[in-house]
Amino acid sequence: MKRSAGLLAFLLLLLGGGAASAQSRVTATGTAAILSGDAARARDRAVEAALRTAVEQVIGTLVDSETLVQNNQLLADRIYTQTRGYVSNYSILSENADRDSNIYTVQVEAEVREGSLADDLGGLGLLLRRMKMPRVAVVLKNDDGTVAAFVQKVLREKGFLLVETPDEAGGAGFWSMDQGAQSDLLRRYGAEVAILGAASGGAGGSVRGSNLTSYQASVNLKAVKADTREILATASGHGTSVHVGEAGYQEAARQAATVAGGDLVRQITSQWARESSSSRALLLDIDGVTPERAAEVAARLEREARGVQEAILRSSEGARATLHVSMQGDASDLAQEIRKLWPRAKVTSQSANRLTVAF
Structure with missing residues (x-):
């Protein structure tokens, strides 16, 4: 039985797709005071309290207790105020109005959107702390540094720590290596996650009747654990722009990197959320x-x-x-x-x- 459970957990770790829709089913209890004999209103407040407790329980599996204490006000302002948004469905298991104590108690079974919660916790940097702030290196083929810089910007804004890539990374010799050798090289320079990929694009045709030129850019990304070479996530993005000069390619590259980088971050945080809560x-x-x-x-x-x-x-x-x-x-x-x-x-x-x- 233990082997079967472990195998199932391992398979879940490998399933990158659908991570954002991952859900957790939890049971939680909420209470509220019955004021002026209004049991119906107390019941509503008790349900809300139970749903908040359900969300708190799931957060507790994703973030360590010390981080929770240190960021309690941040969580209260950014997460707990929108509890309903993280609950996809719930049912009331039991309820009781105690007239002696004037307390209404409700027990619910709730389905919490763990993927959405992980995204928002990732945006607050809390999952990164749980994973001990892994350092990231970005290396793209066929890129003059433009697309990589925009990808790094997306990662930095999400709280990721970036390491400077070595001079030998990105050259012809680097891309002739297999993925394992690439990861080993970046790991020697401090990277724990390697984001590898390729960029393409440039100027297209001129816009008829004007001095404008169309530009496009595409990027494919893959995030890999540098020590085990396990693939964390893959993503791609495309951007287009019309401009009078090279700023057009800059805008197309920004669009492509923002789409791909954002998708990659969501997948990574969902994967880390599963690792934090299961194995x-x-x-x-x-x-x-x-x-x-x-x-x-x-x-x-x-x-x-x-x-x-x-x-x-x-x-x-x-x-x-x-x-x-x-x-x-x-x-x-x-x-x-x-x-x-x-x-x-x-x-x-x-x-x-x-x-x-x-x-």
């Missing part, structure tokens, strides 16, 4: 083990490690094995569990989603 895919590299020993490690992690839903032996060659681990937590949490189970094991390398351990 995330980690890679565990183990040195000094036989294939049989690696299989034993995987089995014990499943049985005894807190938060581990599934551990699968992905490959084994020589004295090194790689496990795929589905876990509620990141690589630092996995390292802590490994130290508990194997006190002599030594962590030799660690990033957000990947861990290397010597046995």
